[in-house]
Amino acid sequence: MAVTTKRQQFLGIPMPTLRENLWFFFFIMPWLVGFLLFTAGPMIASVIISFTRWELLQAPDWVGAMNWTNMVVDPLFWQSLKVTLYFTLLSVPTGLVISFLLALLMNADVKGIALFRTIYYLPSIVSGVAIALLWQWILNPKFGLLNFLLGLVGITGPQWLFSKQWVIPAFVIMGLWGVGGSMIIYLAGLQSIPTELYEAVSLDGAGFWRKIWSVTLPMMSPVVLFNLVMGMIGSMQVFTQGYVMTQGGPNNASLFYVLYLYRNAFQYFQMGYASALAWVLFAIIALLTALIFRTAQDRVYYQA
Numbered sequence: 001m002a003v004t005t006k007r008q009q010f011l012g013i014p015m016p017t018l019r020e021n022l023w024f025f026f027f028i029m030p031w032l033v034g035f036l037l038f039t040a041g042p043m044i045a046s047v048i049i050s051f052t053r054w055e056l057l058q059a060p061d062w063v064g065a066m067n068w069t070n071m072v073v074d075p076l077f078w079q080s081l082k083v084t085l086y087f088t089l090l091s092v093p094t095g096l097v098i099s100f101l102l103a104l105l106m107n108a109d110v111k112g113i114a115l116f117r118t119i120y121y122l123p124s125i126v127s128g129v130a131i132a133l134l135w136q137w138i139l140n141p142k143f144g145l146l147n148f149l150l151g152l153v154g155i156t157g158p159q160w161l162f163s164k165q166w167v168i169p170a171f172v173i174m175g176l177w178g179v180g181g182s183m184i185i186y187l188a189g190l191q192s193i194p195t196e197l198y199e200a201v202s203l204d205g206a207g208f209w210r211k212i213w214s215v216t217l218p219m220m221s222p223v224v225l226f227n228l229v230m231g232m233i234g235s236m237q238v239f240t241q242g243y244v245m246t247q248g249g250p251n252n253a254s255l256f257y258v259l260y261l262y263r264n265a266f267q268y269f270q271m272g273y274a275s276a277l278a279w280v281l282f283a284i285i286a287l288l289t290a291l292i293f294r295t296a297q298d299r300v301y302y303q304a
Contacts, residue, residue, distance in 0.1 A: 050275035060272065067276040077277070079252050080260035081284075083168065087256070088235040091172045095231055096224065099179040103186030104212075117187070121180035132244040135174045136161070161246055164253040171241050171254065182227045189223035190216070221300040228296075229289055236285050257281055 016024075050067055054060035071077045106117050123131070138145045139160040147157030160170040197215045206214065217224075239258040242248055248255035248263075261281070265274035 046275040046278060049272055050279060052272045054271040055269045056271060057269070063272065067273045070273065071276065071280065076252065076255065076260055080255045080257045083253065083255055084236055084238070084257040087168050087171060087238060088232060090168065091175045091235050092228065092231040094172060095175060095179050095182060096227055098176055099182035099227070100186050100220075100224070102179065102183045103190055104216075106183065106187055107190045117184075121184055124178040124181035126178075128240040129244055131174070131177060132241055135177070136245045139170050139174070161254075162250055164250055167246060167250065167254045171238075174241065175235075182231070185227060186220070186223055189220050193219045218301045219303070221296075222302060225292070225296050225300050229292055232288055232292065233285055236281065236288075 049060065051062060051064055052060035053063045053066075102120060106113060106120065141147055141157060141159045141162060144157075144160070146160070150157040158166045160166050193216065197219070198211055201211055201215055237258050238256050239262065242254045242256040242259045243262070246254045248259055257277070258281070261274050261277045264270045264277060
């Protein structure tokens with residue numbers, strides 16, 4: 001506080017009065033109340049509930065760590081975790097690469113490019129349920145559009161959503177429908193790169209791919225890191241596709257973690273076990289995020 005006070009005095013910034021401090025807390029009070037009621041409060045309650053057996057229609061019973069230990073011997077817990085991690089490992093790198101390539105394409109200075117940017121971005125704001133129903137028809141093995149197109153070139157399409165081997169790749173392909181959101185973020189990063197850098201490497205005889213490798217990727221590394229973290233968090237919480245399109249099938253091959261959590265909470269009414277599952281997911285996402293930041297520490301360039 002003393003350092004801040006001296007700095008303010010040096011810069012000639014007046015110290016806030018008590019009245020100004022009270023007004024500050026008055027204006028942020030709606031947010032504080034909302035945060036305590038709808039975020040911090042439910043989080044604390046879920047920790048307590050995770051140590052109870054609560055079926056909603058009766059008072060919760062304290063069971064200690066039973067919900068947590070039950071996860072170790074629950075085969076569906078491990079199956080849902082495996083399915084979610086598999087989907088994450090496939091979808092996140094694919095989405096990063098495709099959206100980056102699209103951003104490079106949409107960064108071209110040609111007439112009408114704004115229209116194409118809008119077209120590629122629009123699918124990312126469509127409702128998840130609407131997209132799920134649309135792709136449920138596209139991926140239908142009998143009369144779906146995708147297998148029809150494959151048949152035109154002599155390829156027999158797989159069963160997609162009805163196949164244990166193809167259901168997760170089908171969801172990954174479906175996820176590419178919404179890469180427009182990441183594309184827009186990449187595009188903003190590309191347009192913030194100083195043109196002087198490209199001019200400098202051009203004088204050294206660098207071609208297109210050398211410019212991408214030596215200028216674009218290093219300057220875009222913070223944006224890549226952001227999209228990587230957000231993509232990982234989003235893929236670990238995928239729910240709508242499995243709930244609407246496959247209900248976790250076939251044979252639990254698409255039993256995503258959040259879908260299994262939802263079943264325990266709102267179908268089996270095991271709120272204690274569902275709360276424990278939620279905190280395990282939180283811990284996994286936090287650990288993966290910390291690992292990404294740790295490994296990317298020396299690979300991300302911040303211009304400031």
